[in-house]
Amino acid sequence: MEEFAFVRSSCNQASDSRAVAWRDLREWIALVDAAGELRRIGATVDPIEELSAITFLAGRTPETPALLFDSLADDRFGVRVLSNMLGASKARFAIAVGLDPTLSTAEMIARTRRIMGQRIAPVHVDKRDAPVNEIILRGDDIDVTRFPTPKFWPGDGGRYIGTGDVTFTRDPASGRINVGVYRQMIHGKARIAMYCSPGKHGRLDREAWWARGEPCEVVAAYGIDPVLFMVGAQTFAAGESELDVAGGLMGRPVELTDAEYVSLPIPARAEIVIEGLLHQGDNEDEGPLGEFTGYYGNVRAPQPVIDVKAVHCRRSPIMTAALMARYPSCEIGAYYAIMRSARILDDLERIGVPGVIAAYAHPAAASGWGMAIVSLKQQYPGHAAQVLALTAQCPAAAYYTKWIIAVDEDVDPTDFDQVMWALSTRCNPSEDLDLLRNTWSTGLDPSQYPPEARPYGSKVLINACKPHRYIKEFPQATLLRRETYDRVAARWAEYGFSDSVPRLNVFHDEK
Ligand SMILES: Cc1cc2nc3c(=O)[nH]c(=O)nc-3n(C[C@H](O)[C@H](O)[C@H](O)COP(=O)(O)O)c2cc1C
Numbered sequence: 105m106e107e108f109a110f111v112r113s114s115c116n117q118a119s120d121s122r123a124v125a126w127r128d129l130r131e132w133i134a135l136v137d138a139a140g141e142l143r144r145i146g147a148t149v150d151p152i153e154e155l156s157a158i159t160f161l162a163g164r165t166p167e168t169p170a171l172l173f174d175s176l177a178d179d180r181f182g183v184r185v186l187s188n189m190l191g192a193s194k195a196r197f198a199i200a201v202g203l204d205p206t207l208s209t210a211e212m213i214a215r216t217r218r219i220m221g222q223r224i225a226p227v228h229v230d231k232r233d234a235p236v237n238e239i240i241l242r243g244d245d246i247d248v249t250r251f252p253t254p255k256f257w258p259g260d261g262g263r264y265i266g267t268g269d270v271t272f273t274r275d276p277a278s279g280r281i282n283v284g285v286y287r288q289m290i291h292g293k294a295r296i297a298m299y300c301s302p303g304k305h306g307r308l309d310r311e312a313w314w315a316r317g318e319p320c321e322v323v324a325a326y327g328i329d330p331v332l333f334m335v336g337a338q339t340f341a342a343g344e345s346e347l348d349v350a351g352g353l354m355g356r357p358v359e360l361t362d363a364e365y366v367s368l369p370i371p372a373r374a375e376i377v378i379e380g381l382l383h384q385g386d387n388e389d390e391g392p393l394g395e396f397t398g399y400y401g402n403v404r405a406p407q408p409v410i411d412v413k414a415v416h417c418r419r420s421p422i423m424t425a426a427l428m429a430r431y432p433s434c435e436i437g438a439y440y441a442i443m444r445s446a447r448i449l450d451d452l453e454r455i456g457v458p459g460v461i462a463a464y465a466h467p468a469a470a471s472g473w474g475m476a477i478v479s480l481k482q483q484y485p486g487h488a489a490q491v492l493a494l495t496a497q498c499p500a501a502a503y504y505t506k507w508i509i510a511v512d513e514d515v516d517p518t519d520f521d522q523v524m525w526a527l528s529t530r531c532n533p534s535e536d537l538d539l540l541r542n543t544w545s546t547g548l549d550p551s552q553y554p555p556e557a558r559p560y561g562s563k564v565l566i567n568a569c570k571p572h573r574y575i576k577e578f579p580q581a582t583l584l585r586r587e588t589y590d591r592v593a594a595r596w597a598e599y600g601f602s603d604s605v606p607r608l609n610v611f612h613d614e615k
Pocket residue numbers: 267268282283284285286287288299300301302303304305306336337338339340426435436
């Protein structure tokens with residue numbers, strides 16, 4: 105059980121000498137290729153619906169490698185597209201953050217808590233040393249429509265250059281640089297509409313600039329390494345820069361360099377970067393886009409446009425494209441589940457509730473947003489109900505999550521079969537379910553009508569722990585004796601099994 109235990113994660117500085125073995129997307133691709141985690145597709149592929157169809161079909165299992173499309177129809181610049189970069193793969197997440205890819209999901213969550221608590225500030229490199237400056241386009245030379253940009257789903261509103269992207273904005277008051285993943289649809293040679301939902305930091309920054317009567321500077325990268333992408337996709341505190349979190353996760357600083365037009369820095373080793381301005385009132389119709397829910401999201405509506413002032417790219421740049429679809433074909437997969445689960449455990453530890461062992465937000469539940477499962481060692485009456493209520497509303501889990509399930513310490517939340525067993529044998533629905541109403545949710549959840557009701561959600565708290573009142577009388581689970589397990593494990597090959605013996609965490613207890 106040790107690997108499920110809380111790992112203290114309160115250190116705020118780099119406290120180990122661990123640094124990842126890659127510096128940018130290309131070096132990371134070389135590592136995943138060497139690990140058998142990359143498939144190159146040499147056939148010429150149409151970025152309009154064919155690239156996404158291949159990604160969707162190939163991605164129907166979590167083991168599918170990342171897909172590097174070397175040849176796109178009608179492309180004259182040698183652009184390549186990487187899809188399923190991280191997807192549902194634990195191994196590629198591990199390679200990105202320098203963890204052992206063979207760790208179990210529960211172990212990865214524990215290690216992720218440790219490294220996600222570290223902060224390393226970015227470093228500045230000279231413009232001339234920045235690979236992203238191999239090609240720089242300004243003024244009339246800018247034409248983003250020449251990139252072989254995917255259209256993913258038949259009903260999408262256009263070509264989405266920004267899906268596997270990151271966007272930098274600055275808070276005018278504090279100077280903090282935010283990194284967010286916000287979708288971006290092409291409208292013209294130098295016009296890209298960006299959708300940022302209410303409350304997102306990029307949107308708060310933009311509104312703060314406009315309130316001062318000034319345009320909002322943005323930098324967006326459309327070919328980016330997996331760690332900046334992952335931290336851009338997670339919610340950190342509004343005042344915190346995801347650049348420092350990325351540095352902590354990598355064990356080395358993010359490299360930034362000066363831009364051509366805006367005062368924001370640009371990521372020095374990115375593949376494709378644009379700089380531009382968001383002017384208040386300059387909008388274009390944007391959307392819809394097939395989303396992580398498996399449905400088209402918001403209807404077509406006016407969104408602010410990036411007025412592109414400069415384009416930077418490497419030669420034969422690699423665009424990162426994130427397919428949004430039902431798990432496991434979705435780019436919000438294993439890494440998101442691991443990081444969200446780590447953050448839920450951080451929140452519960454900060455609140456100080458005792459006995460919490462593990463947590464998991466399974467990616468099949470709408471990319472980890474739909475469900476959170478927490479295991480605990482029940483220590484007092486009402487303990488499970490307390491853990492359920494706190495999990496439901498802690499900052500890391502409150503958004504969207506509809507199903508909050510508590511299980512005992514002998515049930516591994518990362519193993520759906522075990523959770524189903526607990527739900528079916530320890531939960532009595534007439535006693536063990538509670539409802540929360542009018543909770544924080546999203547317009548992308550299509551389960552409520554009329555649609556205007558949607559930003560408000562509801563949550564069910566499911567106590568699938570042994571009933572605490574009868575915990576002493578509750579039947580013992582059928583478990584192996586430790587000695588028997590050890591004896592059988594030692595003879596496993598002798599019996600003719602070629603695989604390794606299954607690991608067990610709990611054994612028969614004589615008392
Ligand atoms: C592939 C992908 C696409 C996303 N698209 C959007 C989007 O279009 N608009 C949005 O507001 N959030 C989107 N998100 C979620 C945000 O990136 C996420 O909420 C993140 O926390 C935003 O950063 P912030 O907390 O600094 O605002 C997307 C996430 C991923 C992984």
